[in-house]
Structures are given as C-alpha cells and as structure tokens.
Amino acid sequence: MANNFDINQIRAIRDIESATALLHENIPFDEQIEDALLFSKDAHAHQTRKSGEPYVVHPILVAALVASITGDRAMVIAALLHDVVEDTPNTIEAVELRYGSDVAHLVHGLTKIDLIRDKELIPSHSDEKLVVSALTFRKMLLASIKDIRVLVVKLCDRLHNMLTLDSLPPAKQRRIAEETLVVYAPIAHRLGISYIKNFLEDLSFSYVFAEEKKRIDDYLKVNYHDIELRLNGFRQKIAKLMERQGIIPGSYEILSRIKHDYSIYLKMQRKGISIDEVLDLLAIRVLVNDPTQCYSVLGLVHLHFQPLTSRFKDYIAIPKENGYQTLHTTVFDDTSIIEVQIRTFEMHKTAELGVAAHWKYKSGGNNINLDWLQNLQYQEESIEDFYELAKTDLYSEDISVFSPKGKPYTLPRGATALDFAYAVHTEIGDRAESCLVNKESKSLLAELHNGDIVRIMTAEEKLLRCSWMDAVKTSRAKQHIRINCRHRIRDIDSRSGLLIMRGVMQLNVTRIREWMREHNRLQNAWMIARDVDYLREVLHHYLKDLRSHKKFGAFLASHRFKLKLYRFGSIELFSNHTISDVVFDFCCHPKAGDEIVGFVSNGKAHIHHKMCQHAATLIEDEEPMLFVRWKQESIFHYHMIVSMHNAKGALADFLTFLAKLGAEIVSIELGKERQEHQQLCELEFQSSEADINRLRAKIEQKIHIIQFIRTDDAYRSV
Ligand SMILES: Nc1nc2c(ncn2[C@@H]2O[C@H](COP(=O)(O)OP(=O)(O)O)[C@@H](OP(=O)(O)OP(=O)(O)O)[C@H]2O)c(=O)[nH]1
Numbered sequence: 001m002a003n004n005f006d007i008n009q010i011r012a013i014r015d016i017e018s019a020t021a022l023l024h025e026n027i028p029f030d031e032q033i034e035d036a037l038l039f040s041k042d043a044h045a046h047q048t049r050k051s052g053e054p055y056v057v058h059p060i061l062v063a064a065l066v067a068s069i070t071g072d073r074a075m076v077i078a079a080l081l082h083d084v085v086e087d088t089p090n091t092i093e094a095v096e097l098r099y100g101s102d103v104a105h106l107v108h109g110l111t112k113i114d115l116i117r118d119k120e121l122i123p124s125h126s127d128e129k130l131v132v133s134a135l136t137f138r139k140m141l142l143a144s145i146k147d148i149r150v151l152v153v154k155l156c157d158r159l160h161n162m163l164t165l166d167s168l169p170p171a172k173q174r175r176i177a178e179e180t181l182v183v184y185a186p187i188a189h190r191l192g193i194s195y196i197k198n199f200l201e202d203l204s205f206s207y208v209f210a211e212e213k214k215r216i217d218d219y220l221k222v223n224y225h226d227i228e229l230r231l232n233g234f235r236q237k238i239a240k241l242m243e244r245q246g247i248i249p250g251s252y253e254i255l256s257r258i259k260h261d262y263s264i265y266l267k268m269q270r271k272g273i274s275i276d277e278v279l280d281l282l283a284i285r286v287l288v289n290d291p292t293q294c295y296s297v298l299g300l301v302h303l304h305f306q307p308l309t310s311r312f313k314d315y316i317a318i319p320k321e322n323g324y325q326t327l328h329t330t331v332f333d334d335t336s337i338i339e340v341q342i343r344t345f346e347m348h349k350t351a352e353l354g355v356a357a358h359w360k361y362k363s364g365g366n367n368i369n370l371d372w373l374q375n376l377q378y379q380e381e382s383i384e385d386f387y388e389l390a391k392t393d394l395y396s397e398d399i400s401v402f403s404p405k406g407k408p409y410t411l412p413r414g415a416t417a418l419d420f421a422y423a424v425h426t427e428i429g430d431r432a433e434s435c436l437v438n439k440e441s442k443s444l445l446a447e448l449h450n451g452d453i454v455r456i457m458t459a460e461e462k463l464l465r466c467s468w469m470d471a472v473k474t475s476r477a478k479q480h481i482r483i484n485c486r487h488r489i490r491d492i493d494s495r496s497g498l499l500i501m502r503g504v505m506q507l508n509v510t511r512i513r514e515w516m517r518e519h520n521r522l523q524n525a526w527m528i529a530r531d532v533d534y535l536r537e538v539l540h541h542y543l544k545d546l547r548s549h550k551k552f553g554a555f556l557a558s559h560r561f562k563l564k565l566y567r568f569g570s571i572e573l574f575s576n577h578t579i580s581d582v583v584f585d586f587c588c589h590p591k592a593g594d595e596i597v598g599f600v601s602n603g604k605a606h607i608h609h610k611m612c613q614h615a616a617t618l619i620e621d622e623e624p625m626l627f628v629r630w631k632q633e634s635i636f637h638y639h640m641i642v643s644m645h646n647a648k649g650a651l652a653d654f655l656t657f658l659a660k661l662g663a664e665i666v667s668i669e670l671g672k673e674r675q676e677h678q679q680l681c682e683l684e685f686q687s688s689e690a691d692i693n694r695l696r697a698k699i700e701q702k703i704h705i706i707q708f709i710r711t712d713d714a715y716r717s718v
Contacts, residue, residue: 005068007199010061011163014053016041019060027067027076032099036080039098043081043088051167058160059083065156069195072149072359078106079153085111109143109150110157112136134387137183141376141390148370151187152356155196158184162203177207181262186394190372192322192354201262209265216261219275227282230336231256235284237333238340241300242286247293255285257341266397269707272641272671272680279311279330283339287348291316294342298327301340305331311339316347318400321410323350323368375476389475396473399450411448415473418444418465421456422477429480431458445471464488466611470594485611489595490526492610495619496597497528497535503600503624504539504561504576515542529597532574532627536563567631570664570686571607573598574627579605588612591637591666591686598628637666637686641707642699646679654681657702661695663687680706 005026013019020037027033040059047055063079066072077099084090085107092111096104112132144151162180165173181204188197206213220227235254243249259267259281267278275281286297294316301307311330319325326343349357355368376390396412401420403409409423417437421444422429435444436455445468448454466485472478501512516522519541527534539561563574568582580603588609590596595610599618605626608615619625644650651670658665663685671680687695696708 005065007163010065010160013061014057016054016057016060019057019064023060023064023067026064027071032077033073036077036099040080040084043084043090047087049164051164062156062160065159066153069193069353069356070152070359074102074106075149075153077103078110079156081107082110082153082157105143105147106150106153109140110154131383134383137390138383138386141373145373148355151191155184155188155193159196159199162200165207173207177204180204181208182391182395190322192324192350192368193356194354195352198260202260205262205265212265213261216264216275220258227258231282231284234333234336234338238284238286238301241304242297245296245300251289253287255287257283257285279337280339282336283341285341285343287343287345290344294327294344297342298329301329301331305333307331318408321369321398322354326351393475399448401448401452401454404453404455412473415448416445416471417442417448417454417456418468419472419474419477420448420454422474422480424456426480428456428458429477430462430484432456433459433463470591489610492619493526493529496625497525499619499622499625500528500535500627501538503626509622519545535627570631572629572631573605575600578603582607585614587614596628598626600624600626631688636689636710637684638692639684639709640705641680641682643678643704643706644681646677651681654703658685661698662691663695
C-alpha cells in the first residue's frame, strides 16, 4: 500500500545515505536507477539547500516518494534528475542520450522556464517572477497532457518542498504554501491522489492559517481518548454484525479515520459551524472484496443504526470525476454521529492513489477523467490571465449535476445553468436560450446544486450575452462569452473613442472621424477608450497638425488640451472640463472591475456598464463621453464571517467602523444566533489590495473573524 513511508521520517532525513536507503526500500535498484543516482549526485555535488544539507538529498527523497506511490522506474529516474537541467550545466539532450526520450520528456516537463533564454516571452510591464512561474506552470501542464506522469512527479517534488519549508523566510513560506493550497493540492485531488493531497493541504494549512490549525489540533488532542473510544466501540459493533452475517474475519478490514485538519477547517468555514458540529469528523472505513458486499454492509449498518438519510451518497454507482468510488452514510451510534465509508479493497487503492494506482498495481486508477486538464489550455489568454484562470478552475469545490439522460457533469460550486450549457458543448452554451432545472423553468444564471438535472433549450443563432461574463463561474463559459463579445466590445470602444475626443475638443464627430481617417488612426479609435496615454498622443498629434496649418497658428499656439485626473471613490476619470461628481445610474450599476463607460452631463460623470442598453442609446445619440477607468490599484471582493456580540446597536457600530476604515460593503447577512451572546454576521465588501492587510488587522482588533477570503480568487467557496 502507499503508506510505506512515514512523512515525519522523510522530513527528518538530511543526509545522502539515509535518503538513498529510503529510496532502496521503495524500489529495487537496477543499472539505470543506480546510474541516475550517481548522475544526480555528480550534477548537484557542490550545491546545498537553504537548510544546509547536500542538495541531492532533495531529488533522492522525491524519487523515494515517487517510488512509494507509483513504483514506476522512468518516473523515479526523472525524479532523481528533475533539477539537473534547471540548476546545473547539464542539458536535456544529455539526459535523453543517457536515459532515453521517455525520461527526457518527463524531465523537460518538470524544468523551470529559463529566465534568460525566454526573456522575450515576458512583457515589459509584468511581474517577472509571476510570469516565469505562470509560463513554467503552463509548460508543465502541456507536457502533462501528453504524459500525466509529469504531474505526479511534480506533486512529490512539491510535497518534499513543503516538508522542508521551515528554512525559508516567512514571506516565501507563505507564498509557496498558498500556491500549494490553490494549485497543487487541487491537482492532487483531480488526479485522485488523496494520500498526497491531504498532506499538501495540512502542511500548507499550518503556514497559511496557523492559528486555526492550532485550534483544531488542540481540540483533537484534548479529545483524543474519547474519539478513540467511540471509534473503536463502533468498529467492534460493525465487525460483530458482519461476522454474524457470514462475512469471514480476514476477508474484510475496518479502519478508523479522523477527518484531516484542513478539510475540517473548510467544512467549519463553509457551514459556519464549530468542530463538534462537523458530521463526518469521525468515520470508519469498511473494506470488502466486491461491490455487492458493499451494499450488503450498507444494509446491515442501516438496519442497526439510525441513518441521517440526507447524508447518504452512492459514489459506487456514480463515481466522482477523479475515479473515487465509495458508499457514504452517516449514522447515530448512541450519542455519537459517525460516518461510514464502505468500499472494496480495489476502490481503496484508487481512493488513496488515484491515477498512481495504475502504475503501482497495473490495474484500476486509469479510469480517471482528465478533461479538466484539457480544459486548462485557455486559448488567446495572456500568460497572467492564464495563471489566474487556472487557479480559479483548480481551486474550486465541485458539484455533480446531470443531463436529462443522466450523464453526470462536474462543475465548481456556484456554477450556473449557463456554465452547465458550456460544459456540455460550446455550441449549446452559445445558443442557450432558457433552461429547466429539475423540470422547473429557471434563469440561465440560476445557481445549480448537487444532483440537479438540467435541460437547456437553444435558439437557432448564437446569442450575445456580454454583461453575463462576470456572472458565470467557469473559465470555459467566461472565455467563450469573452470571445463572442470581443467584437462587440471593440465596436463600443471605437465609438466611445470618437465621443471621448469629442468631449475633449468640442468638435463634431464627423469632423473628428475625418481627421482620424486622414491620419490613419481611425482603425485604432478603440484604443482611445482603453488607454489614456493613447488619447493624449492623439490629442497632441491633432494640435500639432492644426498648428501646421498657418491660418490657425495664432489661435492654436496657446491652445492646450490638458486632461486633468479626477478621483471619485474607486473611479478615475480624465477630462479637460470641470467634473463635480460621479453618478452611477440605476440601469446597470457596474461592479468594481467590470467594463465601464462614462458620459458627461451637467458637469457630472455618469458611469455605465459597457454592455448597458441605456449606454448603447447614449452612444447612438453621440452624447459626449469621457475617459473613465477603475482606480489603478486593484480592487477586490472579500468575504468575511465574524462573530459579534448579540447586543443592541452592535451591528450598526460595526458597520460604521468598517465604513470609516474605507471598506465598501456590498452585502450583509445575519446568521441565526450562535450562542447566547454571539451572533454570526456574513459580509461581502470591496477594498483595494493595498489596504487589505491594514483593514484586516484593524477589524481583528475589534472583533473575532471566523473567515476572511478574497472571493475574486475563487478560493474554494468556503
Ligand atoms: N480519496 C477520496 N476521498 C473522498 C473523495 N471525496 C470524498 N471523500 C471522502 O469522503 C469524505 C467526505 O467528503 P466531503 O467532500 O466532505 O463530502 P460530504 O461531506 O459532502 O460527504 C472525505 O473526507 P475528507 O475530510 O475530505 O478527507 P479525509 O480526511 O477523510 O481523507 C473523504 O474521506 C475523493 O474524491 N477522494
């Protein structure tokens, strides 16, 4: 089984001999492995890790992890060599010559993008580190589509890095731990390798939410004996029942499991509950020989213990996207509530090792759906957008919904019927007109829930729904809406560009259009609406051109179109006229970050969503416009749950306090009473990224924060 390594043992190993011995325990050495070990030792000979030990200890331990979960020789060799091309003068060609193309391909997929060689890929305005890591990540994904083993080695690499994170500075620890939570643990989940996923999550958890982790650990420590007693007692009762039913001892196994820390934390956050309210905190796992026996055991359990019917799940009949199969049920045992997970031994291997079970046991494990990996190849996106989209797609909790014929689809929590339509087929998404959810007519933007049956009705033609871009959840739907709307947005920008010029110069639009055409700028009019520097450049050109016509010279010599920057709340605008205020008209009310346009009327700027119907009419009527954008520092949405005193005026007090700190509240909801004197309050607000740490620290001084997440990051909707 996978568990033949002890995570603490691996963490403690700091010397080459012990690392090599562990590798040896997990895979018999042959000539090639022996040679790769020497090659790696040689290549890293003069390097040390930040913690001081010889560098090569790291690749050897990664290889030991890979060997333990897969037993695959090519992967073990690739793990030994995964850093030699990146950090030493050795080339991928040398690796290929020595170990063949299979290993070379794996090593190539694992090698970081070379900063110097690929410099031209990095746009000059970008954060270089982010771009390099996004490019490397994309390269790795592309390599994994051809050969999924790349990702498995990468996960073991990340696991060892997480085990040895202590020697890095705190800021770096946190960055790596966050990335692990948002990117690598979800990849492990998608590949079904829960064994690694759980370690990655719990290790990251201690760096990202140290206090919360400590609170959970303390609870488990204090209640350890009680938990053991309850689980053991229950195990014995189940064993007795099974044996009475004729299931021979030795042909089955019953394991106890306590939910792992990070998963407990997520559940508490998502449901706003305390740890003793987590219903599947304690579980037993019953392992039997075949699927029919799973259902017999389920029958026994339900006959003797009162089940909580709403908690029953049959993942044997409907496996998860990652291949996971088990029956889940939750029952009362005297005063305890315990989850029972029933699976076959074969299913257990897949539950622990997912895709890796395929190499380890050459059976099972390869029936895992890898569509998600194909879907991460966003076309036409910039590298930064790519990374953001990938994070969003990976780090989301899933729901399963069904087509009317019963075909299951996995979507992120919060997905809408339109997301479903795009998941079925791009054509269906583009032409979706209406839908039925569980036979009831619903909006295409209705949020779907686990188990929903969704039917999409389509129109003959593609339907443009540009303002829905922010309402859908999946990157697939967003991307297609964006592609379809790009043309429309370009058209609006081109018209707005001319009207912005008109707003500045007070000339008629026909004259401006003619001048732009004469000077070959008309095709770029859209840029005026998107880039204030381009607007300035065009204005400058225009003035220069007029001055060159002698008869206007005297008049224009002194003329300037000086654009003044105005800031109102989160809006920035540029105008050469006096603007006294910003007004959000009631028709659309855009959210921070949406595409916007601005019109001038009576010295005020009226802001609309770019796709607003009313704005379209104003553009058609050639109303003067001005250049508007969201404040340059990024504004993000945050979701926070706090526990506040249940006293009169406490809420009002708190809201005033938040307003004074500059948090813009979007929504607020009071939970049911939590304890006698406490009440939960759920808020959504927006704030600039620069301000958020200060804001959080101030709030923390005043009130107990239970949850605090940035929702734009699509952190698992906890
Ligand atoms: N291997 C594997 N197990 C799954 C998967 N989905 C669910 N499980 C098992 O079921 C438990 C409950 O899963 P949840 O997603 O919380 O589902 P539920 O409460 O809605 O039933 C998981 O606990 P957990 O806290 O997430 O994990 P653990 O601490 O039990 O390992 C895990 O034991 C899967 O895709 N792979």
